[in-house]
Amino acid sequence: MDREPGLSVRLKLTLSYAGFLMVAGGLLLVVVWVSLLRYIPDQVIFGLPWIRPWRSDPLNGFSLPAAMSLLFLLVFGLVGGWLLAGRMLAPLNRITDAARRAGTGSLAHRIELPGRSDEFRELADAFDAMLARLEAHVAEQQRFAANASHELRTPLAITQTLLDVARSDRNRDPAELVDRLYAVNTRAIDLTEALLLLTRADQRSFAREPVDLSLIAEEATESLLPFAEERGLTLEMSGEETRTVGSPALLLQLCTNLVHNAIVHNLPGGGTVWVTTNVARESVVLTVVNTGEPLSPALVATLVEPFRRGSERIRTDHAGVGLGLAIVKSITEAHDGTLTLIPRAAGGLCVTVQLPAQLV
Numbered sequence: 256m257d258r259e260p261g262l263s264v265r266l267k268l269t270l271s272y273a274g275f276l277m278v279a280g281g282l283l284l285v286v287v288w289v290s291l292l293r294y295i296p297d298q299v300i301f302g303l304p305w306i307r308p309w310r311s312d313p314l315n316g317f318s319l320p321a322a323m324s325l326l327f328l329l330v331f332g333l334v335g336g337w338l339l340a341g342r343m344l345a346p347l348n349r350i351t352d353a354a355r356r357a358g359t360g361s362l363a364h365r366i367e368l369p370g371r372s373d374e375f376r377e378l379a380d381a382f383d384a385m386l387a388r389l390e391a392h393v394a395e396q397q398r399f400a401a402n403a404s405h406e407l408r409t410p411l412a413i414t415q416t417l418l419d420v421a422r423s424d425r426n427r428d429p430a431e432l433v434d435r436l437y438a439v440n441t442r443a444i445d446l447t448e449a450l451l452l453l454t455r456a457d458q459r460s461f462a463r464e465p466v467d468l469s470l471i472a473e474e475a476t477e478s479l480l481p482f483a484e485e486r487g488l489t490l491e492m493s494g495e496e497t498r499t500v501g502s503p504a505l506l507l508q509l510c511t512n513l514v515h516n517a518i519v520h521n522l523p524g525g526g527t528v529w530v531t532t533n534v535a536r537e538s539v540v541l542t543v544v545n546t547g548e549p550l551s552p553a554l555v556a557t558l559v560e561p562f563r564r565g566s567e568r569i570r571t572d573h574a575g576v577g578l579g580l581a582i583v584k585s586i587t588e589a590h591d592g593t594l595t596l597i598p599r600a601a602g603g604l605c606v607t608v609q610l611p612a613q614l615v
């Protein structure tokens with residue numbers, strides 16, 4: 256291992272074990288020596304030679320075994336400390352190894368430290384959880400980049416085809432070409448704007464101010480009213496004042512996306528959209544409910560993913576870019592809120608956005 260010259264933790268632990276053992280052993284010997292001195296009688300019976308050496312020079316007889324014991328303790332402490340420290344630090348090597356691998360970009364590796372839960376196990380588990388999150392995040396980003404490139408390429412490819420056709424057949428009506436190019440270009444701009452909006456919400460770099468969500472929902476609903484009427488839909492708005500803090504522009508975008516979806520993905524005629532706002536304890540809740548075709552919970556769970564469209568059916572008048580709900584989710588999360596999608600039993604969807612209320 257390429258480590259800077261210096262004492263490793265294992266060596267430091269070994270030295271401290273051995274040092275501690277020496278100090279403890281030394282203290283013990285001092286205590287023994289002092290008590291020996293106290294208990295040896297002053298009057299020694301001459302003629303008992305085995306007592307004499309103690310009496311005449313107690314230090315001499317005691318110092319050799321004491322030094323031997325200390326030496327033994329030193330060796331014992333060093334060897335034992337080295338082995339113990341090695342055992343204790345073994346999990347750390349696994350964690351370091353995993354961190355090195357992650358550093359080189361391999362996020363699939365997990366430590367999976369066995370054994371009972373202790374500080375090392377907690378560290379390893381936390382590290383594993385972090386790796387799992389990172390891996391999922393990177394995979395999501397890659398999927399997103401691939402999808403975004405694909406979606407951005409589509410209008411360019413269509414434009415290319417239109418231009419090819421126009422070049423090979425010069426007698427065609429140019430007005431038709433212009434109309435179709437215009438439509439394709441508009442779609443490309445929509446897509447790019449949606450992507451920019453998503454980045455802005457994700458970065459959380461926007462100014463926040465006190466807002467009334469019910470007023471914003473009302474504004475979005477009113478502006479989409481002609482669109483709903485055109486499709487023979489009923490749009491109902493109700494609710495109380497819902498004070499929160501956030502970006503009015505982003506929250507308007509959120510409401511617009513939800514109401515737009517509720518109109519576009521509704522029944523062909525005679526459907527209804529209900530937009531309600533209310534205050535629930537410490538949060539404000541916006542609910543957008545619409546009639547529509549029955550949706551399975553499994554499908555609904557995937558709808559917020561970028562570029563995910565529920566039905567593959569091509570609608571002539573609406574070709575969504577598939578970012579509407581992804582933007583709603585990003586804006587909601589940037590406002591520390593939660594987004595919930597529940598399919599209605601009778602068909603259609605119930606979308607709830609819950610944001611922290613502004614406490615007065």
Ligand SMILES: Nc1ncnc2c1ncn2[C@@H]1O[C@H](COP(=O)(O)OP(=O)(O)O)[C@@H](O)[C@H]1O
Binds near residue numbers: 517564565575579603
């Ligand atoms: N209110 C809704 N009712 C029914 N289906 C919906 C509703 N909102 C969204 N969906 C489904 O979720 C998909 C993703 O929505 P979204 O991200 O806004 O993309 P887009 O609307 O551009 O297709 C839609 O294609 C649609 O199938």
Ligand SMILES: [Mg+2]
Binds near residue numbers: 515575578579580
């Ligand atoms: Mg949409």
